[in-house]
Amino acid sequence: MDNAHSETELKLFCANLMNVRRRLESMGAQPRGERVLERNLRYEDDSNSLAARDIVLRLRQDARARLTLKMPGDSAPGRDAILRRFEAEVEVSDFDTAALILERLGYQVQLHYEKYRSTWALGTAEIALDELPCGNFVEIEGDEEQIEHAVMALALENAPRLPMSYAAIFDEIQAYLGLPLHELSFAAFANIALPPGFYSDLAASHNSDG
Numbered sequence: 644m645d646n647a648h649s650e651t652e653l654k655l656f657c658a659n660l661m662n663v664r665r666r667l668e669s670m671g672a673q674p675r676g677e678r679v680l681e682r683n684l685r686y687e688d689d690s691n692s693l694a695a696r697d698i699v700l701r702l703r704q705d706a707r708a709r710l711t712l713k714m715p716g717d718s719a720p721g722r723d724a725i726l727r728r729f730e731a732e733v734e735v736s737d738f739d740t741a742a743l744i745l746e747r748l749g750y751q752v753q754l755h756y757e758k759y760r761s762t763w764a765l766g767t768a769e770i771a772l773d774e775l776p777c778g779n780f781v782e783i784e785g786d787e788e789q790i791e792h793a794v795m796a797l798a799l800e801n802a803p804r805l806p807m808s809y810a811a812i813f814d815e816i817q818a819y820l821g822l823p824l825h826e827l828s829f830a831a832f833a834n835i836a837l838p839p840g841f842y843s844d845l846a847a848s849h850n851s852d853g
Contacts, residue, residue, distance in 0.1 A: 724804030756827035776832035
């Protein structure tokens with residue numbers, strides 16, 4: 644895989660992000676900008692083949708607008724839940740115009756999701772603290788050794804590891820709740836609560852050897 648266009652990351656469920664933030668600060672981690680609200684649009688083609696092939700085509704708006712393509716990843720069940728995949732990303736000058744281009748090319752928005760994200764640099768690893776309508780998560784990006792070192796340093800060794808995208812997590816939530824939800828937004832989840840063990844059970848189901 645081309646290292647310039649690759650992503651190696653680990654996603655963990657973490658209810659209390661404040662504890663992680665305090666540990667980052669105590670270790671001298673450097674914040675990368677302010678906490679920001681992200682607007683994400685994930686696209687699908689006419690035959691709904693992208694999700695079926697684990698391909699992500701995403702348009703994101705935060706402090707800037709970016710178009711991202713992610714290809715199918717490699718995460719062996721029962722191993723470490725670290726996801727390795729091709730990722731290519733380009734900044735675009737106008738979010739709405741980029742959305743129009745994708746629409747005219749025949750792509751439709753499959754999912755709109757929101758999250759607040761703050762990003763930190765811990766050595767050469769990047770730590771993202773993500774607040775989603777369905778819960779809080781930590782994403783650690785780097786090589787495998789850096790990721791595992793960060794997990795221990797942040798006391799996250801017992802946190803549920805989720806080898807999947809937020810869109811896939813949303814699919815699991817929809818299936819569990821049996822609700823016709825169309826977006827992972829704070830407004831849509833205003834009156835929805837998941838059971839305390841939901842993410843532990845989800846992680847176990849995706850990381851078991853059998």
